[in-house]
Amino acid sequence: MSGNPVASPVTAKQFKSEIKPVWCPGCGDFSVLSAVTKALAYLALPQQNVALVSGIGCSSRLPAYVSVYGFHGVHGRALAVASGLKAARPDLTVLVAGGDGDGFSIGGNHFLHACRRNMNLTYIVMDNEVYGMTKGQASPTTSPDWAKSMLTPHGPGVPSFNPAAIALASGATFIARGFTGKPNDLAKLIVDAIQHPGFSFIQALSPCTTYRPEQNEWKKIVRPFDADVTADPIEAAQRIQADDGLSTGLIYQTRLPVWQPPNSISAEIEQLERGFQI
Amino acid sequence: MSSRDPNHPSPTLSVAITGSGGSGVVTAGQMLLMAVADAGLYGLMGRSAGPQIRGGESAVMLRTGDHQIDCLDDHFDILIALDWLNVNRFAEEIPLTPESLIVCDPESGTVPEAIAHQGARVMALPLNALAKGVTEGRVNMVALGVIAELLGLPRQTMLSVVDKALKRKGAGVIDSAHQCINSGFDQPKSLQLRSKLPTISVPPPRWNISGNEASGIGALRGGIRFVAAYPITPATEMLEWLAPNLEKLGGALLQAEDELASINMIIGGSFGGIPSLTATSGPGLSLMMEGLGLAVTSETPVVVANVMRGGPSTGIPTKSEQSDLNIALYGFHGDAPHLVLGALDIRDCAFTTEWAVRLSEELQTVAIVLSDQSQGQARSVIDPPPAAPAGHGRKLAQANEGDYLRYRLDPEDGISPMAIPGTEGCLYTADGLEHNERGTPSSMPRDHQRQLDKRLRKLVNLDSGPSWAEIRGSGENCIITWGSSSGAAFEAANRLARLGRATRVIAIRLLSPLPENRLFEALAGATRVLTVEQNHGGQLYHYLHALRLLPDSARMLARPGPLPIRPGEIIQTMLEQY
Ligand SMILES: Cc1ncc(C[n+]2csc(CCOP(=O)(O)OP(=O)(O)O)c2C)c(N)n1
Secondary structure, three states, rough: OOHHHHOOOOOOHHHOOOOOOOOOOOHHHHHHHHHHHHHHHHOOOOOHHHEEEEEEOOOOHHHHOOOOOOEOOOOOOHHHHHHHHHOOOOEEEEEEEEEHHHHHHHOOHHHHHHHHHOEEEEEEEEOOEEOOOOEEEEOOOOOOOOOOOOOOOOOOOOOOOOOOOOOHHHOOOEEEEEEEEHHHHHHHHHHHHHHOOOOOOEEEOOOOOOHHHHHHHHHHOOOOOOOEEEHHOOOOHHHHHHOOEEHHHHHHHHHOOOOOOOOOOOOHHHHHHHEOOO | OOOOOOOOOOOOOEEEEEEOOOOOOOHHHHHHHHHHHOOOEEEEEEEEEEEOOOOOOOOEEEEEOOOOOOOOOOOEEEEEEEEOOHHHHHHOOOOOOOHHHHHHHHHHOOOOHHOOOOOOEEEEHHHHHHHOOOOOOOHHHHHHHHHHHHHOOHHHHHHHHHHOOOHHHHHHHHHHHHHHHHHHHHHOOOOOOOOOOOOOOOOOOOEEEHHHHHHHHHHHOOOOOOOEEEEOOOOHHHHHHHHHHHHHHHOOEOOOOOOOHHHHHHHHHOOOOOOOEEOOOHHHHHHHHHHHHHHHOOOOOOEEEEEEEEEOOEEEEHHHHHHHOHHHHHHHOOOOEEEEEEOOOHHHHHHHHHHHHHHHHHHEEEEEEEEEEEHOOOEEOOOOOOOOOOOOOOOOOOOOOOOOOOOOOOOOOOOOOEEEOOOOOOEEEEEEOEEOOOOOEEOHHHHHHHHHHHHHHHHOOOOOOHHHHHOOOOOEEEEEHHHHHHHHHHHHHHHHHOOOOOEEEEEEEEEEEOOOHHHHHHHHOOOOOEEOOOOOOOHHHHHHHHHHOOOOOOOOOOOOOOOOOHHHHHHHHHHHHH
16 A cells, blocks of 8 residues: 555544443454544545454454444354455445454354465454453463463463465465554555455554553564565465564465356246146 | 135045155156146145165155145055165055056066055056167156046146156157157057046146245245255255245355254354244254253243154154144143144145244243144145235334333233344343343243243233135134144045035134134034044144144044045944944
């Protein structure tokens, strides 16, 4: 994307709803909200032609705060709702948002298949490496030695899930990592993701000030990848694996066929019924 | 039913064909059904298969006559065995009498005890030798000729069905099939049936269709244009029929990664304004329950066509049972008013599915349509199915009409206009969290109470009209039934009436919300009430009792699948109980 999403003619404010977020003060999710509204404003999309779908979690509250059509479903199924919506209404711009638990644990299977189905959707995971809404349990992206949850007093003891690597292995065609400490960069990534034809995945590092206060340190250590986006999956894999998970930017982008339903009417019901007549 | 008097149907004939995998049992059955259709008659062809993917034994059961046939008979008139391999597995499904005729080839061995003990007459014919006498000859085609002659089907009708059915296989295959059928016809027969099929001079217009296809047609008639689903026996054929045909109508089918996805995908499609459906069976329905609650709460209309099989768990995937009534009625957590309908027979799969779509769209809620394997995977020759009541369709919000409240409470019928993405000036977020009128999440007692009331009001206010049930006959005896047991119940009532015991049947199509007053009226004067259903626990019986709709003296006939409920069994229960 060229240009500056901040200086757009349609204001981001118009994309903000009146509803006051439930998030804790300092939550990274505020900045995802602002990045999403900036991106939509920059693209000057008619509000009624955009839908934002989510699951359940603190992060999944996002749709009500954005002035577009929203669907706040059940835990883990946002991608499924969004895929159905996009298949039925290819004319809409469909965004999907949620947490790391929502997307990688309970909804993990949908993540794999959304990546490989490559429908034209933009998926933003607000990754705080914890289950915020249920008050601080380990998520798939929590490190194995994080022992602050009463549910896993010795730490989860399981290597954490690498979302970018999984997305790549599953066939996603747009893989990026953003950071809520850099909302303008995140907004740019979202613009690029919406413009990308196919499934775009953005892992937005979004600190949980309540259950992961140590993530306040992220603003000191998060930095951009030191290489430009690649279309080579092997190079992308190396970059993802060599990284500590805190480098940001567009990592991988390629073009693959986009799944979309055929669109041609060739019969009326009466003709189909005739097939059964004796 | 056809125009003939449904209370005095003329006799029918029933044929079972069994054989090991690859012997062409199902092909023969389908061709026989086509032949009775071409002869102007009606027929019902069920099939039974083992679990093997290829090479398993199978059986087809066909009943034919001059009126629409909605259940199998108590006994078969003919059993023709292409071989006896594994036939024991079907023995229970093929009841015979001493009047029945077993046709078999001594080359395949003697009649197994499981079959022989019923004392049927046996006619030995050299089926295999006749097939071998024809180049590329097949024993199933010889059998078809034998059956057609025994039933009294015209030879030319049978041969021209071969031309149609085997068109793509080429002249060689058709020619050898003709020779086989002719040899089956011409083979001298020492025994005959007591009656032959009637001849019809001017046949009425009819369809040859499976229950799954009928459900598919019903869905499309109702307006379904988006389907997402995960394959499962015995619902898959509905999806296989829908996929190409939806496409022709400008719709789409998305194969989901699992049923959690499929239910949520159709919620997405319907939120987008496109009437949406999924098809599944018990295990899939279990996985969908959370999503269905979401559809109820967010007031997103969706239809689930659940083709029942033996349960619980993976159960008996290939065989029929009516045991998903409980999950369909009560499977949700929370208070979740929704629609449950049951198709009464193959033809009714079209009507009931269409009606379910229309009701779901109008009431903006979930409709679960129950059919079962004995309907879905069976084929029938039927009168063209009627259209369902059109209803009012989905009430849509208009653009820019001021402050938009998606879940507004003021409509008396509880149905608030739904805004479809793309509509200007009606932005809102649909929510599965309890919400206020605007859709904003709320945990306030008042909002919960009011929204629960609203969602219930939609169903309480529904006037189903006469379609809620099929009611036939009169008298103090009354059978209440649902789903695929209905055909057997109607037939049992006819026979009971002829025995001097006038019997009425109430076959319930709209199971929830049940029009209690209408059922109460339909029951007026009935003193001997029997509920009939094909499940172990008596799910309908307990449901009606819980609603206090049954007299205390009501009895139940509840028996699990996979054996179909047969008319004789109902008559016997009625006579024993009362
Ligand atoms: C089926 C189901 N299981 C469990 C829950 C409880 N639950 C609600 S949110 C949540 C996890 C939220 O974590 P995440 O998705 O990472 O989002 P965050 O709150 O951190 O933004 C869980 C387990 C639920 N709502 N539904």
